[in-house]
Amino acid sequence: MKVGTHPTAATHAHGTVLTSAPQDAPVDRATAAARRVVDAMLRTDRGNANLDRVAEELNSIADHLEEHAPEVAERLIDMWNGEGVTRHDPVTGPENAIAPPLVLEGLEDGSVRGTVTLTMPYQGPPGCVHGGVSALILDHVLGVANAWGGKSGMTAKLETNYHRPTPLFEPLVITGRLVSVDGRKIRTVGSITTADGQLCVSVEGLFIDKTVPRPR
Numbered sequence: 001m002k003v004g005t006h007p008t009a010a011t012h013a014h015g016t017v018l019t020s021a022p023q024d025a026p027v028d029r030a031t032a033a034a035r036r037v038v039d040a041m042l043r044t045d046r047g048n049a050n051l052d053r054v055a056e057e058l059n060s061i062a063d064h065l066e067e068h069a070p071e072v073a074e075r076l077i078d079m080w081n082g083e084g085v086t087r088h089d090p091v092t093g094p095e096n097a098i099a100p101p102l103v104l105e106g107l108e109d110g111s112v113r114g115t116v117t118l119t120m121p122y123q124g125p126p127g128c129v130h131g132g133v134s135a136l137i138l139d140h141v142l143g144v145a146n147a148w149g150g151k152s153g154m155t156a157k158l159e160t161n162y163h164r165p166t167p168l169f170e171p172l173v174i175t176g177r178l179v180s181v182d183g184r185k186i187r188t189v190g191s192i193t194t195a196d197g198q199l200c201v202s203v204e205g206l207f208i209d210k211t212v213p214r215p216r
């Protein structure tokens with residue numbers, strides 16, 4: 001999906017960071033705290049006697065945030081106005097508490113790459129990453145790889161192969177690379193491997209050159 005002006009392998013110095021890395025901004029700090037809450041909720045003792053108070057305090061925080069939320073249409077305009085990389089997406093977005101968040105770099109060979117450690121909120125099988133989470137991450141990474149390759153589109157098909165269980169709690173290397181453009185058809189591949197190179201998930205994506213206009 002085209003998201004505006006962004007670096008490509010042809011126009012920018014190699015090694016460019018393609019995602020909006022967390023900054024020392026209040027919204028980034030608040031989002032990191034929310035992410036920590038989601039993780040801690042899954043880890044805390046189920047018998048924790050203070051969970052009613054926790055629910056009350058979290059609801060109070062949500063009330064406050066909702067009281068300060070503009071209309072959705074206005075918020076969408078604001079969200080899509082600015083840098084070519086997105087700050088709100090569910091994979092790399094430092095402003096999205098469900099994003100791990102993954103930081104991606106564009107490499108000289110045309111691929112994009114990042115390392116991430118996933119924890120309990122992303123669990124599928126015991127101690128392993130949920131297959132849908134892997135597909136989510138790779139769909140987005142392929143989209144960024146297309147941007148880096150200079151031809152963006154919408155995902156039409158994402159063929160996902162799960163080679164071995166993907167472990168939680170250890171660094172995973174995520175890659176993507178645009179391999180061909182044939183008219184409007186963009187073909188892109190990607191993978192998730194462990195730090196020692198064991199292939200866990202591989203994908204082949206078909207993207208179609210189409211742009212959803214940014215809200216204005």
Ligand SMILES: CCCCCCCCCCCC(=O)SCCNC(=O)CCNC(=O)[C@H](O)C(C)(C)COP(=O)(O)OP(=O)(O)OC[C@H]1O[C@@H](n2cnc3c(N)ncnc32)[C@H](O)[C@@H]1OP(=O)(O)O
Binds near residue numbers: 155
């Ligand atoms: C640096 C920061 C960057 C930041 C980068 C941020 C990255 C974000 C990445 C997120 C990616 C997403 O989640 S995108 C969201 C998920 N995807 C979607 O919602 C897409 C929903 N589907 C659609 O909108 C549509 O079906 C499209 C656009 C895929 C295609 O529709 P269309 O434009 O009308 O084109 P259409 O004529 O149907 O198809 C064009 C050609 O493609 C073929 N084709 C179409 N779909 C398929 C298919 N599933 N499998 C095989 N072939 C297909 C057709 O046969 C045709 O071939 P021929 O007859 O020409 O040979």
